[in-house]
Amino acid sequence: MGRGSDAAGDRRLPRRSRRDLPAGNPDGRANERGARRLTTRTLEEGLMNEHKLSRRTALKLGAGAAALAGLPWMNSAALAADELRAGIAGFNVINTLDPARASLVPEFYVIYGAFNGLLKFNEKMEIVPDLAESYATVDPTTVEFKLRKGVKFHDGNEMTAEDVKFSIERVMDEKLASPNRGKVTAIASVTAVDPYTVRITTKTPYAPLLNYLTNTRTGTQIVSKKAVEAAGEGFGRKPVGTGAFMVKDWKSNESVDMVAFDDYFGGKPKIRSVKIPIIAEESSGMTAILGGQVDLTSTAPFADVPALEKRTSEVKVLKQPGLNTRYFALNVTKAPFDDVHFRRAVSMAFDRNVLVKAAIFGEGVAIPGVLPPSLWPEGKGFHSDYTSFNPQKAKQELAKSKYGPGTEATVIVWGSNWWRRTGEIMVGMVNQTLGTKFQLQAMEFNAAFAKAKAGDYQALVFGWLGLVDPDEYLGEILGSTGFRNIQGYSSPKMDDLLEKARAEMDPAKRRQIYREADLLAVEDMPVLPCFCSNVHNLLRPNVQGFNQLPYSNFADQFAHMTVG
Structure with a gap:
């Protein structure tokens, strides 16, 4: 998961970070007695003071550059002005570059530049044509797309309606088991009317359709039918799209090299090559950009943003409220989280404002529900007692539960930095408030997500970064068939509401x-629900043309960028 996953990406816990966990077992489990002694004030102050020290250290570029010098993606040679070094920071896993199979944020960071969708978001987050030249609603269940003529795939073949039909039906195919399949299950048929006309018909009116056809984390990017059929399972390693850049080389968990595609329908890119190092730690990405080793990073350490904003001669900081939601996933099929009163008690036993202040250093806002505030016209959600810190009510709710003080549970954390701190703070405060014996267990993200998908866990720090439609959040996370519903949660009432909202075309009624x-x-x-964090990018002062969007875009901007 990552800053941008939203539960999608791997921030592996470095060896030294295990020492920072509350004292306990060698696997990273916290000593619950030590955690219970932590007060709200000591949690907040201790974590912030600890990070101030690491920040001062990280900003000493001499030491930082020396530490980075041995990394495999470093290149001390002088670089041409037409080469971009764009670091994906805070992740260390890319499993595939096949849009239909991708699920991790860093995978899509690269996919954005190698592929296109029928549609895309512009700088105002409005849906506009991309591979489609235009589109029109034929009736409440049918949209017709007129395709651009002469668009070339990286293999030289022209894109036609057959490629569009193949790409979308591929995601729809149950046998492929695409993690993005839920976005297209409402589609009844995809018809190639002629080589440059595609008609998509849904089973019922389906409001999210256009959102799910954009070049974002949708999986509906258009692929070459011939290339997929020729490559088979290997397509994810050697992707063929229509994007401004082609994948030249890919070293797993290390780097991706891209080169300009001169036949790109949007015009020949000025940047000729892109080196994309995969940098596990956000702080290392920050040090690299300040030391001149990279030109752009996908994110920035929350605690360092204020200091970085003052270093205008060395770095440009882009920041805005994000379209993400950060939360703890609870396995409702296993004790003790199979009891709704226990779940509510835990929710009221920790302070989300402390999380915002101490885990992400004020770079975000506490949220009362699953949806990020930006999706509401008023820019905020609603008030709920169940997501407000109230120790007295938490204890009252615990008294209604079949579990009580002393209840044990394991909360899985992964990565380092703010993901880990979020778990530490929550466990410490809940144990202090309720007298429970929660413990932390640290592991790398792929292992954590595998356990979660198998239902082999109790609680997990998690998150998701969607688009601009509430269905991308509530449907994915809480729908009975949602890909990110790892909680075992199934509610007929929730499913009915989701179906009703998807079929409602009036925006105001849908929001309600x-x-x-x-x-x-x-x-x-x-x-x-915990908080929504800000989106950040770091750029060298000589980099121009990167337009930050709230869903954490990345390689989709390379075609318009220059390095002066």
């Missing part, structure tokens, strides 16, 4: 239905 669904989520509490 999703408001009801979000309130139901808080009542049932299969996840503990």
Whole structure:
């Protein structure tokens, strides 16, 4: 997961970070007695003071550059002005570059530049044509797309309606088991009317359709039918799209090299090559950009943003409220989280404002529900007692539960930095408030997600970064068939609300239905909503043309960028 996953990407816990966990077992489990002694004030002050020290260290570029010098993606040779070094920071896993199979944020960071969708978001987050030249609604269940003529794939073949039909039906195919399949299950048929006309018909009116056809984390990017059929399972290693850049080389968990595609329909890119190092730690990405080793990073350490914003001669900081939601996923099929009163008690036993202040250093806002505030016209959610810190009510709710003080549970954390701190703070405060014996277990993300998908866990720090439609959040996370529903949560009422909202074409009425669904989520509490964090990018002062969007875009901007 990552800054941008939203539960999608791997921030592996470095060896030294295990020493920073509360004292306990060698596997990273916290000593619950030590955690219970932590007060809200010591949690907040201790974590912030600890990070101030690491920040001072990280900003000493001499030491930072020396530490980075041995990394395999470093290149001390002088670089041409037409080469971009764009670091994906805070992740160390890319499993595939096949859009239909991709699920991790760093995978899509690269996919954005190698592929296109029928549609895309512009700088105002408005949906506009991309591979489609235009589109029109034929009737409430049918949209027709007129394709651009002469668009070439990286293999030289022209893109046609057959490629579009193949690409979307491939994601729809149950046998492929695409993690993005839920976005297209409402589609009844895809018809190639002629070589440059595609008609998509849905089973019922389906409001999210256009969002799910954009070049974002949708999986509906258009692939070459011939290339996929020729490559088979190997397509994810050697992707063929229509994007401004082609994948030249890919070293797993190390780097991706891209080169300009001169036949790109949007015009020949000025940047001729892109080196994309995969940098596990955000702080290392920051040190690399300040030391001149990279030109762009996908994110920045929360604690260092204020200091970086003052270093205008060395770095440009882009920042805005994000379209993400951070939460604790609870396995509602296993004790003790199979009890709704226990889940509610835990939710009221920790302070989300402390998380914002101490885990992400003020770079975000606490949220009362699953949906990020930016999705509401008023820019905020709603108030709920169940997501407000209230020790007295938490204890009262615990008294209604079949579990009580002394209840044990393991909370899985992964990565380092703010993901880990979020788990530390929550466990410490809940144990202190309720007298429970929660423990932390640290592991790398792929292992954590595998356990979660198998239902082999109790609680997990998690998150998701969607698009601009509430269905991307509530449907994915809480729908009975949602790919990111790892909680085992299944509610006929929730599923009915989601289906009703998807079929409602009036935006105001849709928002009201999703408001009801979000309130139901808080009542049932299969996840503990925490906060929405800001989106950041770091750029060298000589880099121009990167337009930051709130869903954490990346390689989709390379075609328009220059390095002066």
